Amino acid sequence: MALTVNLPFRRREPPAPPHDVAAAALRSDRFRLERETDWRRLEEVVTRLEKNRIRRVSDADLLELPVLYRKAASSLAVARETSLDAATLDYLEGLVRRAALQVHGPREGFGRWMLRFLGGGWARAVREIWLDICIALAVSIAGAVAGWLLVARDDAWYYALVSSDFGDTRQPGASREVLAETLEGTKDADGLATFATYLFSHNSGVAIMAFALGFAFGVPTLLLGFYNLAIMGAMLWLFFQAGLGIDFAAWLSIHGTTELTAFLLADAAGLHIGRAMAFPGDRTLMAATQKAGRRAATVMAGVVIMLVCAGLLEGFGRQLVHVTPTRFAVGGTMLVLWLGYFTLSGRRRA
Structure with a gap:
């Protein structure tokens, strides 16, 4: 049923x-x-x-x-x-x-923010992470010394440190003439804008990576800074042993004083966040990281500006300026300008 x-x-x-x-x-x-x-x-x-x-x-x-x-x-x-x-x-x-x-919302436009940023906000943020800058500088110097000593003891280390992109004809055993040719510029400005853009893209990628690795308590950031300067130490040894050390230093200084300073600040910014995470002090981990992150982000915004300048100096200045004293003058002037800005800008008068 x-x-x-x-x-x-x-x-x-x-x-x-x-x-x-x-x-x-x-x-x-x-x-x-x-x-x-x-x-x-x-x-x-x-x-x-x-x-x-x-x-x-x-x-x-x-x-x-x-x-x-x-x-x-x-x-x-x-x-x-x-x-x-x-x-x-x-x-x-x-x-x-x-x-x-x-x-x-924000109370000011981009133009006013940029004036306040360049008028002292960036410099104050850099001075506030002075301890991290000192630590990153010490590690970088140690990396350069280690690179020099390793290659001086066994030139096989040169091939382990310097990739083929950097090495090309700049290798142990190369003649003085061959190495001197790599330091020469060009009289033709065609294509230098593209070259400068490539350099900025590459350098900014390295700087951002160094900054981002700071969230792992800063240790990978320091290791990356050590390695980058070990490469430079190896190349310094190569040119000094060929009797071209002064010429290489001038070739490097025209953009290196800006570029290396930017890398140093990027390393310090990443380390600053890492130290805040490892040692938050009396604050909570979130509060310490948030405060350090704002300060480090301000520093990194300036690092991008420095890398733009470094790309222009390397893409144009280094290629078009051939005289060693002039190269030193350009690099030295840029170093004095950056140090003067970071030291003096944004200080309140009594």
């Missing part, structure tokens, strides 16, 4: 009577008309601020902006709860979003 199951019958709700729809529309219109004046005033102020026409905004409107913003946000909350018409909801959501950017 088959069993029958009686399913509950669900009645379909009848559509809302026309008078309920009319009442809802009337309620929506009344809600909008009661507050529309404040909304329009807020929209006008926000539009002028978005167009950088702050001079056309009166002091009264600026002082009233937070109040108008809170009123609009409150109206939006009420509109959502009472399910007002979609057009009012869309308008309020867009208005509140735009006003929030003006009330809680």
